[in-house]
Amino acid sequence: MRGFLASSIGVATAAALALPLALPTPALAEGSPVTPAGSTQSLPLVPLGPSADRTPGVPGMSASPRLPETQGLAAREVKTFSLVGVVWDDVATQLHGRVQVRTRSLRTATWSDWQDVETHNSEHAADPDAAERGSGRVRGATAPLWVGASDGVEVRVQAEPDAPAGRAASRLPSGMRIELVDPGAETPPSASDGKNSDPEGDDKGEEVAVPGMTMEMAESSAANLPHAELGANEITALDKADSTADAIFASEGELSEAARPYIGPRPRIVTRKGWGADESLRESGFVYTNTVKAAFVHHSASGNNYACKDAPAVIRSLYRYHVLSSGWRDIGYNFAVDKCGTVYEGRAGGVSKPVLGAHTMGFNTDSMGVAVLGTYTTTAPPAAAVDAVARLTAWKLGFFGRDPRAKTTLKSGGGNLYTKGKNVSMNVISGHRDGFATECPGKKLYGKLPATRTTSAKLQGRP
Known part of the structure; x- marks a missing residue:
C-alpha cells in the first residue's frame, strides 16, 4: 500500500x-543562517587488476578460469570524513562479493586494518512499489560503516570467486563509487532561538519569523x-x-x-x-x-x-x-x-x-x-x-x-x-x-x- x-x-x-x-x-527570519553541515565525497572505483587469467591454455582445452573481478582505489589522502559506503547505479543489482576499506585516522595519522563493509543492504529500503523506490534517484548501496574522523582511504571490492549456478560469474555492479561522508559540526540553533511568538498578541495565526531556523x-x-x-x-x-x-x-x-x-x-x-x-x-x-x-x-x-x-x-x-x-x-x-x-x-x-x-x-x-x-x-x-x-x-x-x-x-x-x-x-x-x-x-x-x-x-x- x-x-x-x-x-x-x-x-x-x-x-x-x-x-x-x-x-x-x-516563516524564515530575515538574516537567519542557512549553514548546511557536512559534505560527501563520491569517488569512482577503478579496476585494480585483470578480470581474467591471461595465461595461455593447453591446446584443445577450454580457456583458463576467469579470475574474480576487483575494483577499488589505491591509498590516497582525501578531505576529512567519518563514514564510508559503496554505491552503484542499479538498485536492483546485488553486489555479490566482498567490500573492504582501510582508513587513516585524522587524530593519530595511522592506518587501520582492513575492515569489511556489509554488502547486503537492499532490505533496508522502501517497498518495491513505493513512490520513493520509483523516484529514479535510488541507487544500490552497501551498509554504511562509521570509521571516525579520517583523512585517508583505500578500497577494494572483489566479486565472489564462485557464483551460484545460473548467475554470471565474477561481475560487479556498474558505476561503483566510494562515498566518504563528513557529518559536519553539530551547530543547531538553541531551543530558545526556535520559539515561535506572536508579538502583536492578536491570536490570528499570521506568519511570523522563527529566528535561527529555516522554513x-x-x-x-x-x-x-x-x-x-x-x-x-x-x-x-x-x-x-x-x-x-x-x-x-x-x-x-x-x-x-x-x-x-x-x-x-x-x-x-x-x-x-x-x-x-x-x-x-x-x-x-x-x-x-x-x-x-x-x-x-x-x-x-x-x-x-x-x-x-x-x-x-x-x-x-x-x-x-x-x-x-x-x-x-x-x-x-x-x-x-x-x-x-x-x-x-x-x-x-x-x-x-x-x-x-x-x-x-x-x-x-x-x-x-x-x-x-x-x-x-x-x-x-x-x-x-x-x-x-x-x-x-x-x-x-x-x-x-x-x-x-x-x-x-x-x-x-x-x-x-x-x-x-x-x-x-x-x-x-x-x-x-x-x-x-x-x-x-x-x-x-x-x-x-x-x-x-x-x-x-x-x-x-x-x-
Whole structure:
C-alpha cells in the first residue's frame, strides 16, 4: 500500500490547531543562517587488476578460469570524513562479493586494518512499489560503516570467486563509487532561538519569523507539536500518567478508550533539530501510512566504534548517506537508539505519527523501524540500548493500542521472504529478519527481543 503525502505546512497547521491558542505559521527570519553541515565525497572505483587469467591454455582445452573481478582505489589522502559506503547505479543489482576499506585516522595519522563493509543492504529500503523506490534517484548501496574522523582511504571490492549456478560469474555492479561522508559540526540553533511568538498578541495565526531556523527546520519541528515547543532540541520524558494526558491532547481527544490505559511513559527523544539534521537535504513534505501495527528492530550495521557523544554525528552521516548517496527521500529509520540508550527522532513527520519509513522492504506500511546504532551479530547490545527500545515501543505502540507481546497481521509489499500481497502473522515487536531474509538486527540483538516484548508490555501497565 502506498503512503499518503502530507505537506509540511499542512502538518504544521494541523498541529497548531491542537493547541489552546492558534500558533502563527513559521516563516524564515530575515538574516537567519542557512549553514548546511557536512559534505560527501563520491569517488569512482577503478579496476585494480585483470578480470581474467591471461595465461595461455593447453591446446584443445577450454580457456583458463576467469579470475574474480576487483575494483577499488589505491591509498590516497582525501578531505576529512567519518563514514564510508559503496554505491552503484542499479538498485536492483546485488553486489555479490566482498567490500573492504582501510582508513587513516585524522587524530593519530595511522592506518587501520582492513575492515569489511556489509554488502547486503537492499532490505533496508522502501517497498518495491513505493513512490520513493520509483523516484529514479535510488541507487544500490552497501551498509554504511562509521570509521571516525579520517583523512585517508583505500578500497577494494572483489566479486565472489564462485557464483551460484545460473548467475554470471565474477561481475560487479556498474558505476561503483566510494562515498566518504563528513557529518559536519553539530551547530543547531538553541531551543530558545526556535520559539515561535506572536508579538502583536492578536491570536490570528499570521506568519511570523522563527529566528535561527529555516522554513524546513520550522516545519519539521512543527510536526512534533504539542509534545514540545517549536524549535525544541528534545522532547522531554514523561511519567505514565502525563504521557496518557499528552497523548489524549495530541490526538484532540480521538485516542481510543481501549488504548488510553496502556500508553507507556514517554522516553526522552532528541529531535532532528537536536541532532543537527540539515532539513534542506530531504524531500519536502511528509509521507504517512495508516497506523502502526508493528515495530521492526534493526541494527545499523555501521560498526560499534563510536562513543555516545558521537551518536548525533553518526546519525547525521546515516542521514546524508541515505538521502544523497542512496537516493532516499529521508533517513530510512523512524527512530535511532545509541549504545547509551538515548532515543533519537528519525524520519521527519512527527514522533507520535505513523510516518512511512524505509527500513523493512515489504513491510514498511503500518509499521515503524527502530535502529540500534552498531553491529550486533557477534557483539551483545548494551543493556541501556535494549531498555530504550522497550521504553520507546511501550510509548509509541501504546498510541495505536498495540500490545507488545501480541501478534499482528501485515500484508507483504514484496520481498525475498514473502510474496507481494501475502498476509503474514508477526510479533508486534519483530526483528528485521522476521520480514526479510537478512542477518539484521544481528543474532545478539535479535535474542533480546523476547525480553523486550515483556518489558515493553509491563511499561504499558498490561497484566
